[in-house]
Amino acid sequence: MHKLTINLEVNGRKINKEVNSHYRLLDFLREDLDLTGSKEGCGAGECGTCSVFVDGKLVKSCLMPVAKASGKKIETVEHQGTPDNLSTLQKAFFLTGASQCGFCIPGMVMAATSTLRNNPKADIEEIKEEMGGNICRCTGYQKIFDAVELARDVISGKLDPKALEEYSKPEASYLGANVKRIDAPGKVTGRLKYAADMKMPNMLHMQVFRSSRPHAKIKKLDLSKAKAVSGVEAIVTCDDVPGIDNFGVFIEDQPVLAKERVRYVGEAIAAVAADTLEAAKEAVSKIEIEYEDLPALYDPEEALKDEILIHEHYKTNLVKHIPIRKGNVEEGFAKADLIVEEKFATQPVEHAYLEPMAGLSYVDSDGTLVIVSPSQNITHHRHMMSKIMDLPINKVRFIMSPVGGGFGGKEDMIYQGMLALCAMKTRLPVRYVMTREEDITSTAKRHPSRTNYKIGITKDGKITAVQIKMLADGGAYGCSTEGVMRKAAILGAGPYKIDNLQMDTFGVYTNNTPSGAFRSFGALQTEFATESILDICAEKLNMDPFELRRKNMFVAGDLTHTKQELNSASIGTVLNELESLASWEKGTPNSRGASRKDLNGKDNRDSCFLGARLNEKPEASGGVK
């Protein structure tokens, strides 16, 4: 690899070093200096997890070739404070709890530091604007903004520094109390190591060759040119799996690497481990494949016909059907004054955790296979891995690295198997870090759904019967489809007393990207239909939507849709709270009250503008000759 020499100062240290010439500043900081507080959330300038100061100006280090940094002064999050000596801003982040998964937080601390350095008196609009290049997926922005405002006030002397220590002392309950998060100091200082931040001596880098076809037979896979690439230590395919080659959260139907057939675009076919990332990438580009395309299924309705089978040995594309029956819907509809029928659809959704998938695998001195990854399901993964690798369970260890956001997306074991194969084959540590693009194309999404809904309701708003049929696209592999269908069925009709209910959820295989766990786990898709149809009913009945819900909501003693008796029900409290927070004016959903306006009404947000730092408001700049 071509090298160049750079001379620069990093966090006060003078450095003169040979580096890979194509490195970005981010690669240099992370790989050569181990300053892993700067993260790579996207590699494309969009997320701000890589923000560092270059000659005092905050930039995204994923978009700066390292050569440009030569002769400059670099300052990273590691320079802002240490866990036992936090900066004012870091203390404020700690106090307000602005560090959930923590993956975005080093970048946030940097952006906040830059904002307050540029203007120690920055107001909230300015803070929002200047931090606009950094995104957070889990804390949400409020706590982060609270932290920056708090730090600003302490720095300016408006607040006593003691304000940074005002944690609550929880007595009986931790609920609602502001307790110290013991993990926060490591996160706000960028010291916490996520999987991609870890490194071991002689570590190899893994890259994956993926399917470009939605449904095809693999006729020929030629690895010879790839193997010839210098630095390649191993290439693994399904043939390398020693044990029972399948995994899955509910149904174990997915091979570690595609076997004979690919079922979705992005499916892993072969994995390369090489001494450098570049060699691994080059080898992947030299893998040759011949496909025989098969007719593909993209539509779940089509899938139900079973004319094309995604997994032939199952003889059906149906992954799971969950039926629920309560009362008698025919009788219920007969009692209704109004019957509404509607169709609802939802799209696939990407989890977009800020930490792309990453893992590290190695074989311990006693032969134990170790996998370090941000898995949300390590015990199950360990059991599956023991079967896949044909190892006794005590020879498989899973270590859960800090999860930089998961939201259900890190429940599937989709890359740990490949890592294990490479580590076992080479007996060297192997690391794999997905790019954002690879993560989006190859990992599971929220189930896209289609719901047919029929509801019967009386003039005064009592639900008499509900009939729901939801069809979900499970994609190429089972993943969490079974559980998701179950939750969708159990919860979908909402927190309402429905004596006559017929609920059916179906999950099917298609050649789309697999669908998996995503927070709310199926309930969202069907509940979206339920809440929407209730609003439609409220409109048709000329009724306030809160009122309609109150007439039907669960109370203690009611039977749920699956006939458990409820000891308590909180939906009433939730509705009251919602109604007041939304400044809801009584009336049908499609009416406009007298005092509420679309813009500038009470509790309505101002329309969005940028330019808090311009001389004049951008609304008017007034040019006169």
Place this chain on the structure above:
Amino acid sequence: MLRYDNYFIPKSLDEYFNLLTEVKDYRIVAGCTDVLPWAREGRAGNVFIKNIIDITNIKELNIFEIHKDKIKISATTTFQKLFIDPQIRKDIKILPQVSVWFADDQIREQATIGGNIVNASPAGDGSPAFLTLNAQAIIMGRKGKDIYERKISLDKFILGRNKVDLQGNEILAALEMDNTKGYGASFEKVGHRRSLVISTVCVSCVARTDSSGKLFDDVRIAVAGVREIPCRLEKTEKFLQGKEINEQNILQASVLDLDVINARSRLEYRKEVLQNFIIRAIIKSVSEKIIIKENYFEKTKIQKLEEVHA
């Protein structure tokens, strides 16, 4: 991933042109904010270019001149410079306004105006703003031993998506633009979110009234995002010239150039937004009060537009 063997940072034009004669496989870069994201999966993928030539340190390209009528700034000027420079802020108000909507503070520290123009994305924000300043592209090249310079108006320089009028070893060196001291300005932009967003529609407007404050004197409007090449709205501009500043005239003007839209998707949406942006941009550029806060055109649009169309 972008890979290269050599990264050159020439310090002078001579050194730069000499390099070009020595190396074959090369790409010039400035801020790299277009080039690096381009070399990723889903776009160009893994790219190998033997030589990268970084033009941000060429001493002759360090131009930043503000004269009474014209300004001349180098292609390597960053958008953040346009955002923070006090004189620019005071006199050429459209530049900080486009900058605040451009990417984010961090990208702006790197992203150059030359890269933005040469990349020639239909959604690029810089060019419509420069067009309202009657920008001239100053291009430099070398024939044999002689460095030459040519000037071409920006609207002629941009030829199409990712295509500009640069020949052989030519480089975009600088922009020469009107000093719009005394003009009001407004940059309107919408995309999927507020920061870091690609324009679905953007409108740039610089304008001033006559000395009475009652008539439009000079109104210049340009759009991007809705067609392959950004353009000025000539009919709208001409119509307003010398007209009284009132609702009726602004509304009438706002529909005259809507046929410039030539987008592949969301036509109706873009049309509606574009018209609203034109109205808002004109109002903002000539008003001294904050009219928008009072929801001025939202009200007028609904009631009056039918009349205008009729």
